[in-house]
Amino acid sequence: MIRVRFEPSGFEIDAEPGEAIMDITDANPAADVPYSCRAATCGTCRVQVLAGGDALSTADIDEIEVLDIFGDSPEEVRLCCQTKLIGGAATQVTLKVCDD
């Protein structure tokens, strides 16, 4: 079980490894993450990884390209539409919606 927290909404939820962040936020609009293309192209759902990066799936080339548009690195920022929880050491993930 991984505790996932979204900022700035402050919404928190327990989720299982293998769950997609987009499925979690779709089921919980209170997480308040904006989406648009939902397919690694527009970058609307960028979030800063404040904690628990090692509990997240690795970014693929499509995601890295989109992050590059905004000058972001996948170690610090992810696209919610592409990211899944994976089993790892971290039991707490904190994601903050990018404000730029």
Next chain:
Amino acid sequence: MEVTATEEEQKIEYDPIYDPFNPELIADPYPFYERLREEHPVHYNERKDFYVLSRYDDIYRALRKPQIFSSAQGLTPEKDEISKLGIPPTFIMMDPPDHTRLRRLITKAFTPDTVKALEPKIRSFVVERVEAMKAKAADGATIDLIPEIASPLPTMVVADILGVPPEDREKFDPWSDAITSASADFTLDVNNAIGAVQGLVTYFGGMCQARRANPTGDMISKLTQAEVDGETLTDWDILGFCFVMIAGGNDTTSNFIGNSTEQLDKYPDQRREMIENPACIPNATEELLRIESVVQGLSRTTTEDVEYYGTTIPAGSKVHNLYASGNRDPRHWGDDADELDIHREIDKHLSFAQGPHFCIGAHVARLMIRIYFEEMAARIGENYEVDWDNAERRKSGFTRGYTKLPIRIKL
């Protein structure tokens, strides 16, 4: 059905390789696009001073590099379109990070929940329109699909999202037509477009003031209360959003309905399959979007020198990205790229663009289209034929669709 050139158009010496104002290209652009892809993958239109990209990979990469291919100078090949038209600052004509901040404000109008909530209203509207068409057909009338359903459907949805009352919605179509149409030459239509922009600014300017005084919960009310970097949006900022919604959302779905009617008429077996098995509709929609992109292409401006196939596009050049050509590039889609195949595995077509400017209303458009196909299938099915002799194609090199599409419904 033919697109005929006016006397004025016949006097113009068009660029024979690619000129969006060439009536021959407007009538059938695909042979032009094939020649571009095969012989001139980076083409310079000397008459209007802009470059053209036509291969899928080149366009895809350009759209995903806004640092080099900027939207800030407008989206047509015309160099000073923003100042010419006097349009408000719109986020589609900005680059990250300014674009990102403004775009995020209206993504909330397009969340899955918000889009899903539109479904009953859209279905009820479509059912009412389809039944009205059948009633007219029962009286012996030929039905023009465009004014009967294709055009009113997106108008209703855009107006509903913006909060425009029903009695004012008929103003939209002339505005969006004037802004998105271009016939003989950009300069010939600019006065019409300016008038449309002024009409839009006056109407929505009044609405902004009314919503600031009495917010109602519609998008304009929300925008009057929104903040970017601690500052509220001005009426002029909000007018930019309205401009995007009207110009981008109003006639695109309408044109799609016209184009898909044509495609499905050419491929009756696939049309039958969609009617008999509505589960096909979502993938068929993507294929129909691919094969006939409503937005044929949009331009960017280079921020640095860029080289393609040995040709240098200098910094500051307008580059027109032909989505409709990339969508039929056999290098990406295979040798049957010109054929409709509703079972095709669609990766990323270009019809909603790619990159940070991906169409913000794509999910609403898909919803409207799905409901349209479902209700047409259930209520009319294959029982209609298109009167091609009286159909009229939209006269624009930038958007593809029909202004008139009569059908005979067989009851």
